[in-house]
Amino acid sequence: MRVAVFGYGQWGRNLVRVFHEMGVLVALCDDRPEALAEAQKRFHGLRLTTDAASLLSDPEVDAVVIATPAETHFALAKAALEAAKDVFVEKPLALRAAEAETLGKLAKARKRILMVGHLLRYHPAVVRLKEMCLAGDLGRLEYAYSNRLNLGRVRREENALWSFAPHDVSVLLHLFEAMPVQVSAVGGAYLQPNIPDVSVSNLLFDRGARAHIFVSWLHPFKEQKLVVVGEKMMAVFDDLNPQAKLMLFEKNFEMVNGNFMARRPEGTPVQIEPVEPLRRECEHFIDCLRTRRAPLTDAQEGQRVLRVLEACQRSLTLNGEPVALPGAREETVHA
Ligand SMILES: NC(=O)c1ccc[n+]([C@@H]2O[C@H](COP(=O)([O-])OP(=O)(O)OC[C@H]3O[C@@H](n4cnc5c(N)ncnc54)[C@H](O)[C@@H]3O)[C@@H](O)[C@H]2O)c1
DSSP: OOEEEEOOSTTHHHHHHHHHHTTOEEEEEOSOHHHHHHHHHHOSSOEEESOHHHHHTOTTOOEEEEOSOGGGHHHHHHHHHHTTOEEEEESSSOSSHHHHHHHHHHHHHTTOOEEEEOGGGGOHHHHHHHHHHHTTSSOSEEEEEEEEEEEOOOOSSSOHHHHHHHHHHHHHHHHHTSOOSEEEEEEEOOSSTTOOSEEEEEEEOGGGOEEEEEEESEEEEEEEEEEEEESSEEEEEETTOSSOSEEEEEOOEEEETTEEEEOOOOOEEOOOOOOOHHHHHHHHHHHHHHHOOOOTTBHHHHHHHHHHHHHHHHHHHTTTOOEEOTTTTTOOOOO
16 A cells, blocks of 8 residues: 655644554645655655645555645545546545535446544544443433634634544544534634634533533633443543553432432543554555455545534534534434
């Protein structure tokens, strides 16, 4: 497999490192010559270019990894698929669900692999959490929330919802195995006009299950925490806690004199595989290229995430008015 990465920015350099470690990286394209000069110091034997078209027409490149800003994803991914390359696109797959649909159809028609970088789906803690859900350990999921908070990186094209929440939406749809039937979202723009730095999105699933996603790049400290409350047990995935990324809690209530009395549970740490999520994600992409199997986070999955984000965005602009997702109740989201 011969992979070319597009975009050697803050995130792209991680992808470059991992694909290089895996021995499949052959080329790098960035429209900033200084980015290429920096890459040249670290990696030897890479083809470096500012000319995207020349890489797309190169028969020595099998697959393209797109780690450029979100607003360029659709055009670059479309051009790569049209050039018969397999494609990995960083999140968000595109800025509109309709664009994701176009890319999905194109990939299908050209028999190309199209994967979106919803990194958390490859995180060993999320993989383990899903296994526990499937084994029935938590019981039916009732409520979940995800906080993705930090100071910076402030983006100028997309808001905090689009920049951060694709990860959370992807994980929540995976855990609940459903699309929300209705969403509502509110947010605030403080640093730039009309680009919310902070947003809270509420997702309502069929049968009353709910989730909310709180994202902000205007927050004094970093937090990446997912809390899942099931009928039987509760789980916490704290990505910034190296000692116990995944904890399981009993849900003990007793009725005493007609009142709910909660016995505060001791959390039990859950063992997770010691593997870098990005490495697992990149390996999955290469595996899909070899086996020609659809990625876990394929175009359809990317499109579902964008439909939820679009609905949240609509609600955000309507100052929190609920927005229904047509057809969501009947839609199957496979584990
Ligand atoms: N999976 C994750 O956890 C994660 C984390 C951060 C960022 N990202 C995603 O990675 C992508 C890049 O984000 P970033 O923070 O690295 O941005 P960035 O602005 O730091 O880097 C983007 C790079 O792409 C280059 N570029 C722009 N347009 C180009 C084009 N048409 N052709 C070639 N190069 C081009 C720029 O020169 C720059 O070097 C975004 O989609 C972002 O959402 C994912």
